[in-house]
Amino acid sequence: MESDRVKNIVIVGGGTAGWMSAAALSKLMPEHQGNVTLVESEEIGTVGVGEATIPQIATFNQRLGIHEDDFIRATQATFKLGIEFVDWAKKGDRYFHPFGTHGFDLEGIEFHHFWNKLRERGDARSIEDYSINAAAAYSDKFIRPQSEHGPIINKLGYAFHFDAILYAKFLRKFSERNGAKRIEGKVEQVNLRSDNGFIESIRLADGQVIKGDLFIDCTGFRGLLIEEALQTGYIDWSQYLPVDSAVAVPCEKRGEPIPYTRSTAREAGWQWRIPLQHRTGNGYVYCSQYQSKDEAEKTLLSNLDGKPLASPKHLRFKTGRRKKFWSKNCVAIGLSAGFMEPLESTSIHLIQSGISKLIALFPDKSMNPVERDEYNRLLNVGYAHIRDFLILHYTLTERDDSDFWNYVRTMKIPKTLQRKMALIQSRGRFFKYDDELFNITSWMAVAIGQGYTPKGYNPMVDSLSDDNIIQSLANIRMSIDKAVEAMPTQQAFIDRFCRAQDVYTTAGES
Numbered sequence: 001m002e003s004d005r006v007k008n009i010v011i012v013g014g015g016t017a018g019w020m021s022a023a024a025l026s027k028l029m030p031e032h033q034g035n036v037t038l039v040e041s042e043e044i045g046t047v048g049v050g051e052a053t054i055p056q057i058a059t060f061n062q063r064l065g066i067h068e069d070d071f072i073r074a075t076q077a078t079f080k081l082g083i084e085f086v087d088w089a090k091k092g093d094r095y096f097h098p099f100g101t102h103g104f105d106l107e108g109i110e111f112h113h114f115w116n117k118l119r120e121r122g123d124a125r126s127i128e129d130y131s132i133n134a135a136a137a138y139s140d141k142f143i144r145p146q147s148e149h150g151p152i153i154n155k156l157g158y159a160f161h162f163d164a165i166l167y168a169k170f171l172r173k174f175s176e177r178n179g180a181k182r183i184e185g186k187v188e189q190v191n192l193r194s195d196n197g198f199i200e201s202i203r204l205a206d207g208q209v210i211k212g213d214l215f216i217d218c219t220g221f222r223g224l225l226i227e228e229a230l231q232t233g234y235i236d237w238s239q240y241l242p243v244d245s246a247v248a249v250p251c252e253k254r255g256e257p258i259p260y261t262r263s264t265a266r267e268a269g270w271q272w273r274i275p276l277q278h279r280t281g282n283g284y285v286y287c288s289q290y291q292s293k294d295e296a297e298k299t300l301l302s303n304l305d306g307k308p309l310a311s312p313k314h315l316r317f318k319t320g321r322r323k324k325f326w327s328k329n330c331v332a333i334g335l336s337a338g339f340m341e342p343l344e345s346t347s348i349h350l351i352q353s354g355i356s357k358l359i360a361l362f363p364d365k366s367m368n369p370v371e372r373d374e375y376n377r378l379l380n381v382g383y384a385h386i387r388d389f390l391i392l393h394y395t396l397t398e399r400d401d402s403d404f405w406n407y408v409r410t411m412k413i414p415k416t417l418q419r420k421m422a423l424i425q426s427r428g429r430f431f432k433y434d435d436e437l438f439n440i441t442s443w444m445a446v447a448i449g450q451g452y453t454p455k456g457y458n459p460m461v462d463s464l465s466d467d468n469i470i471q472s473l474a475n476i477r478m479s480i481d482k483a484v485e486a487m488p489t490q491q492a493f494i495d496r497f498c499r500a501q502d503v504y505t506t507a508g509e510s
């Protein structure tokens with residue numbers, strides 16, 4: 001019924017979550033059917049971090065009709081082919097988690113089984129030698145896969161590193177062009193309806209009252225609507241993912257940006273390095289139980305490529321998620337919904353996932369519990385899968401050189417992860433459940449990268465002779481080498497297609 005339609009959507013918060021929500025809803029909402037209003041407070045500001053993404057962000061851009069090169073130019077972005085993990089399994093070790101795949105499936109059987117069979121027979125090559133992403137990354141090369149490039153380059157998966165402040169600005173312009181209205185102001189009061197507890201309106205510090213049918217809470221960690229007003233509750237996962245603090249600082253870049261993120265394990269956590277066109281973003285995510293704020297800052301500052309461009313920014317968080325992401329007529333998106341450390345750059349993806357599921361289950365004013373419960377179920381499952389994948393990185397460490405690593409190496413892990421690990425360990429089997437984000441390449445990259453190589457392989461691979469497997473794998477390696485040799489460097493690619501203008505430069509941090 002026309003009168004039941006949600007007409008007024010109020011988004012509170014103008015960080016990445018707020019502006020991604022505004023961009024999607026203002027673009028995709030049928031014209032004349034509703035209004036999107038975003039309230040943000042410059043005085044409070046945004047978290048100002050969150051600069052590495054995963055390939056799914058391309059879907060978000062495509063759906064909104066955002067041209068990739070415009071987005072790259074506006075946000076000083078670079079390409080990301082994966083993540084290099086340094087000192088994670090043990091000090092001196094490294095491995096690469098690539099986007100894209102390892103090799104090709106042969107006869108319908110996953111590639112890593114063939115690799116494992118040859119390894120068992122004494123072939124010392126790493127599974128990374130069969131990843132076009134790893135080969136391109138370590139040669140500083142990049143090309144955007146096009147259909148005419150053939151099967152090897154078409155296996156290249158990529159995401160972006162971008163400047164978070166510029167991304168919000170870019171999306172703000174986009175949203176305002178599509179009719180979203182921005183209001184500057186601090187929300188001081190959330191008014192609930194007495195009959196059903198729904199949010200009726202918000203009151204700003206200047207006295208303005210804004211009514212809405214649907215409220216989207218993008219207020220960051222505090223969860224002004226979902227928690228402070230609706231008291232939804234929080235599930236704490238810090239027993240599995242104990243890091244609870246971060247210190248971040250941008251620094252001058254040195255040389256050309258590399259096309260991947262680097263994550264280096266440190267005494268009580270790990271440090272990120274995110275290369276952008278105009279600067280490098282850095283941060284140390286650590287556990288405050290094992291390291292002080294001052295020590296963490298010292299660790300970060302002594303491991304930068306260049307001169308810091310701002311004062312280090314300290315942040316605190318609690319790993320976990322809201323008990324409900326959608327409660328009454330309020331949907332929490334972004335940090336207000338929950339947070340897991342940025343080890344695999346999943347937060348922006350979870351924002352995107354929340355928005356696309358909200359659009360798929362878009363309610364009317366009654367907020368039918370069927371749609372709301374399905375939304376909560378899907379998001380719960382999505383968060384739990386990511387949590388398990390993050391824990392894998394810690395539980396597989398061999399490090400015993402600090403209290404932090406001793407804790408994570410020996411901590412109890414969820415049963416869901418135990419089952420997955422047992423399947424990987426026996427013969428390298430992996431299944432994606434529900435809408436699970438990370439695929440077999442990701443799980444194998446981290447498991448094998450950290451020395452948890454499957455003990456056996458799928459016996460089906462014996463349908464190909466050893467000679468046949470040896471030849472097929474040699475052909476894949478040769479094709480990768482040839483393809484990478486012919487690619488431009490990432491810098492040459494950026495210079496040609498999507499170099500940012502200096503006008504976009506900010507010193508805002510990651």
Ligand SMILES: Cc1cc2nc3c(=O)[nH]c(=O)nc-3n(C[C@H](O)[C@H](O)[C@H](O)COP(=O)(O)OP(=O)(O)OC[C@H]3O[C@@H](n4cnc5c(N)ncnc54)[C@H](O)[C@@H]3O)c2cc1C
Nearest residue numbers: 013014015016017047050052187219220334335342347348
């Ligand atoms: C250390 C760290 C590193 C991260 N790295 C990554 C990464 O590499 N990749 C990734 O995907 N994610 C990363 N994230 C997560 C990412 O930063 C967030 O998901 C993203 O920035 C979204 O934040 P947000 O918009 O939810 O919150 P915020 O940026 O905190 O925005 C909150 C908004 O609410 C407004 N607000 C709050 N209270 C009020 C009020 N009373 N009245 C009006 N407005 C109000 C604020 O002004 C602001 O506009 C990282 C997070 C941390 C902590």
